[in-house]
Amino acid sequence: MTAAPAALRVEGLHAGYHGGLVLHGVGLHVEAGTVQALVGRNGAGKTTLIHTIAGLLRPYSGMVEIGGVDLAGKPAHRVARAGVGLVPQGRRVFPSLTVAEHLRLAAAGRGRDPMWTVERVLELLPRLGERLDHRGDQLSGGEQQMLAIGRALLTQPRLLLLDEPTEGLALDLAARVRGLLTGLAEAGLSMLLVEQRLDHAIEVADRIAVLDYGRVVFDAPTAQVRADPTTVQSMLSIDQPLPQGS
Ligand SMILES: Nc1ncnc2c1ncn2[C@@H]1O[C@H](COP(=O)(O)OP(=O)(O)OP(=O)(O)O)[C@@H](O)[C@H]1O
Secondary structure (H helix, E strand, C coil): CCCCCEEEEEEEEEEECEEEEEEEHHHHEEECCCCCECCCCCCCCCHHHHHHHHHCCCEEEEEEEEEEEEEECCCCHHHHCCCEEEECCCCCCCCCHHHHHHHHHHHHHCCCCCCCHHHHHHHHHHHHHCCCCHHHHCCHHHHHHHHHHHHHCCCCCEEEEECCCCCCCHHHHHHHCCCCHHHHCCCEEEEEEEEECCCHHHHHHEEEEEEEEEEEEEEEEHHHHHCCCHHHHHHHHCCCCCCCCC
């Protein structure tokens, strides 16, 4: 029996802007059915990596393999069709579209018997069901984040890329989003999660990697980081709350 291909294999990825390098040969794997967190200082290149994987930024060189197929440099719609869903930084919901319109658009053209239907998304995110007629600019930050996640699920992802999904949310809402992600992980969805806070990454992820100046300088199982968070904290060089229980 052959092993299932990794959900994501990035090797030797070089990318940046206007000929300048931001990613200096990044290598990162997400095994199928696992959550890989990526932490790093501001400006380390986390969003650049997410955008390069999602096909929003063309790499200079390197490999981005999704489910065994190299999609490096392919446009975003090809990458999305290959099963990559994106929850972008800042949510990026349309201010003038209603919740129902966002969901309908995301669900369009996804073939027969999709795993994620609007009904299933509303079961998971009942708050959206109460806000179907509200426009994007009438939603709270937490509701916008739920919508960004619901919209991404409707693209039927095999791999979900999440760029700081709890950024700017009140503590209770951020905890609710992390709970939601934990539930999706338990259901077997593969994820690459960019997180500012190490303690939050520890709560959700199976593995934690650190990106520094465009290079992966650390990558280990979460249990190892939980046992010794100071190693990673020193790489982040900002005061990070210690995970509970350590
Ligand atoms: N569109 C762009 N054009 C030129 N340079 C950019 C662009 N986007 C980002 N950069 C630069 O690339 C570098 C990496 O930025 P990036 O947003 O990927 O970092 P990050 O780790 O996601 O940071 P943060 O945690 O602040 O979101 C930074 O020096 C940034 O100024």
